[in-house]
Amino acid sequence: DATTTDAAAAEANVAGAPSAERPLVGVIMGSDSDLPVMRAAADVLRRFSVPFELTIVSAHRTPARLTEYARTAAQRGLRCIIAGAGGAAHLPGMVAAQTSLPVIGVPVKGKCLDGVDSLYSIVQMPRGIPVATVAINNNTNAGLLAVRILGVRDSQQLAAMEAFLDEQEAEVMTKIDRLAK
Numbered sequence: 521d522a523t524t525t526d527a528a529a530a531e532a533n534v535a536g537a538p539s540a541e542r543p544l545v546g547v548i549m550g551s552d553s554d555l556p557v558m559r560a561a562a563d564v565l566r567r568f569s570v571p572f573e574l575t576i577v578s579a580h581r582t583p584a585r586l587t588e589y590a591r592t593a594a595q596r597g598l599r600c601i602i603a604g605a606g607g608a609a610h611l612p613g614m615v616a617a618q619t620s621l622p623v624i625g626v627p628v629k630g631k632c633l634d635g636v637d638s639l640y641s642i643v644q645m646p647r648g649i650p651v652a653t654v655a656i657n658n659n660t661n662a663g664l665l666a667v668r669i670l671g672v673r674d675s676q677q678l679a680a681m682e683a684f685l686d687e688q689e690a691e692v693m694t695k696i697d698r699l700a701k
């Protein structure tokens with residue numbers, strides 16, 4: 521149907537050419553309407569040459585798919601999962617409940633309540649099932665946190681993250697210099 525076609529087109533657009541390598545990060549979202557916001561995570565992963573997969577998994581509309589995705593994630597080689605959702609955002613928590621991989625939750629800002637509903641749904645996980653929650657719509661930080669998680673076991677990724685921090689600092693220093701002139 522039209523929704524599926526739109527989602528597939530948008531997904532292909534975000535994911536770019538399929539990676540020949542096995543994905544290390546799973547980027548999932550509750551709906552294709554989250555795609556414009558989730559794009560930033562894909563951009564960061566691409567920048568750090570991290571193989572990733574990107575797809576739609578809805579906690580409410582495709583609960584069986586959610587279980588299948590979460591329960592097979594580790595054995596498929598994923599090292600962490602970025603899960604974005606809006607509204608009553610159960611996706612990250614329900615994924616974290618069914619995998620031992622680290623899960624990064626992205627509260628997506630919907631049409632109501634400025635995204636505070638999503639933020640509270642994701643950040644207020646009960647004891648025992650952690651979800652590392654980033655700021656509302658902050659997929660850049662979700663991507664960067666995923667790279668840092670990979671950096672624990674991958675010295676190249678660690679070095680790439682250190683270079684990124686240096687670059688960021690240099691950019692600010694240039695602006696400070698410019699302002700002083």
Ligand code: RP5
Nearest residue numbers: 550551553554605606607628
């Ligand atoms: C959530 O419901 C999705 O993550 C999305 O942010 C929100 C609205 O979904 P649509 O009605 O746009 O499909 O599950």
